[in-house]
Amino acid sequence: MARLFIAALVTETNSFAPFPTGRSAFEENGITRDGSAADPAGPLALFRRMAEAEGLEVIESISTFAQPGGRVVGEAYRGLRDAILADCIAAGPLDMVLLQLHGAMMAEDEDDCEGDLLARMRNLLSDAVIGAVLDCHCHLTPAMVRAADCLIAVKEYPHIDFAERAAELFTICNAARQSKMRPVPALVDTGMIGIYPTFAGPMRALVDGLHEIEQRTGILSATIAHGFPWGDTADTGTRVLCYADGDAEAAAATAQEIAASLIAARESLRPDYPDIATSLDRAAALEGPVVLADHADNPGGGAPGDSTFFLAAVLERGLRNVAIASFHDPAVVRIADDAGVGARIAVRLGGKTGPTSGDPLDLEVEVMAITRDLAQMAIDVPYSMGSAVWLRHAGVDIVVCAKRAGVFATSIFEDLGIRLAERHIVxxxxxxxxxxxxxxxxxxxxxxxxxxxxxxxxxxxxYQRRARDFHPLVDPPPPAQLIDLA
Structure with missing residues (x-):
């Protein structure tokens, strides 16, 4: 019976963040050996179901993730990496390895954690087929591509397609295991650094084009690795990875074609968002709900989640019927919890992590609601924000949580009793x-x-490690480069 080994080690590193990512950041979300059961909609569960349907034996190692933050403490990274490798050795002969990784994990002494892990796994398993599903905000490095038989990143941002990409990865790797397919990669650097939401605009057409390209004879997979601009590595930037069935020239030509489309669209892909003052002026003239995203304080990109700039502007204007979520401020949660619902208390909110958080705000607030386990639903799986409180100050509703995470579900408001349909600005x-x-x-x-x-x-x-030769710093960017994987 063929044997499949699965594991997950996921975090995204913002090398400009003012705080490290320690082992406790992973422990907060759980370090488990039954990740496929804990997240039935996740890649590991899908790998298991598809493998068992094919009659493969599944050996499961650890599954863990940490909220994005600064570099991972070296000892923490090595401990988690070595646990996966030890399980790999203990498992005995393996035919296939499928991993869920991020692709932008950096440790104190390692800029390319995924490349390091995959290379060590390849040294242990010279004959096994190795694949990984990645976040599209990955640093797609030559070391990663050389060590794996197939890497596939999600196409959508927001990332709603992990299941589809994991299924593709299993199908390709399982066919390679049976010698029915020979994935040959080509990796192309566009010379661009950017952020590219895919739900609308020019990126929507580019992603739809990837699906069409994958219908071509012999093309197995086409990935746009957006890159993570706030991770400073030599490989930071937007890259294209294509696999063709036994045909290096077809893979290279396809990757170059996609890279050329990205470069041609570079100006229209640049973020052009209004600032806080302009946004509040505009929102005042519109019927609500008006939803505004505080882009720079997104914990999902490694930000602290306690920035006060937006809230301070709202209060300065005297705006009412506004709701904001969520501040990461465990001390305020504890104070409000102790005071109880209905209490009127003074709090010093936010602004605690560093200069990127702004100044703390001293507020007189009413405690409107308290919960010991506020959840956001992530693809039908609840993600706990820990203890949370709803505070009200001068007509503004503020959600404060004990755990740090970006906002991705409406439940972060609604489950506390804040009805979004009744708010003007969210x-x-x-x-x-x-x-x-x-x-x-x-x-x-x-x-x-x-x-x-x-x-x-x-x-x-x-940037200290990334050469300063990228668009938009340089226009046009350097010619798209086919990266040597030999």
Whole structure:
């Protein structure tokens, strides 16, 4: 019986974040050996179901993820990496390995954690087929591509297609295991750095084009790796990875074609979001709900989640009927919890992590609601925000949580009793992941170029490892480069 090994090690590193990612960040979300059962809609569960349907034996190692933050503490990364490798050795002969990784994980002493893990796994398993499903905000490095037989990143941002991409990965790798298919990669660097939501605009057409390209004879997979601009590595940037069945020239030509389309659309792909003042002026003239995204304080990109810039502007204007979520401020949650529902208390909210968080706000608030386990639904699986409170100050409803995470579900308001349909302005600390849930309920919605940890002016980012030869710093960018994988 053929044997499949599965594991998940996921986090995204913002090397400009003012705090490290330690082992506790993974423990907060669980380090489990039954990830396929814990997340029945996730890639590991899908790998298991497809494997068992094919009659494969499944060996499962650890599954864990941490909210994006600063570099992972070296000891924490090595401990998790080595646990997966030890399980791999203990499992005995393996025919296939399928992993869920992010692709932009950086440790104190390792810029390419996924490349390191995959290379070590390849050294252990020279004959096994190795594949991984990735976040599209990955640094797609030559080391990763060389070590794996197939890498597939999600196509959509927000990431609603992990199941589809995981299924493709299993199908390709299982066919390679049976010698029915020989995936040959080509990796092309576009010379661009950017952020590319896919639900609308020019990126929508580019992603739809990927699906059409994959229908061509011999083309197995086409991936646009957006890259993660706030991770400073030599490989940071937008890249294209294509696999063809035994045909290196077809893979290279296809990857070059996609890269050329991205480069041609580079100006229309650049983020062009209004600032806070412009957004509040515009929202005042519109019928609500108006949903505004605090782009730079998105914990899903490694931001602290306690930035006060947007809330301070709302209060300065005296706006009412506004709701905002969610502040990561465990101290305020504890104080409000102790005071109880109905209490009127003084709190010092936010602004605690560093300069990108702004100044703390001293507020007199009423405690409207308390919960010990506020959940957001992520593809039918609840994600706990821990203890949370609804505070009201001067007609503004504020959600404060004990756990740090971006906003992606309406339940973060609704489950506390805040009815979004009744609010004029709704502010979410998110870049794009809120769109799937919030776009349907918003009369108007846009992203706001706020101050904070996710600066959208990539020319200002203080890169030390990434060469400063990228678009938009340089226009036109250097010619698309086919990267040597030999």
């Amino acid at each position: 502010i979410v600390k998110s870049s794009s992941h809120h769109e799937a849930a919030y776009n349907p309920i918003a009369r108007h919605t846009w992203k706001v170029a706020t101050p904070g940890a996710l600066d959208l002016d990539f020319t200002r980012l203080a």
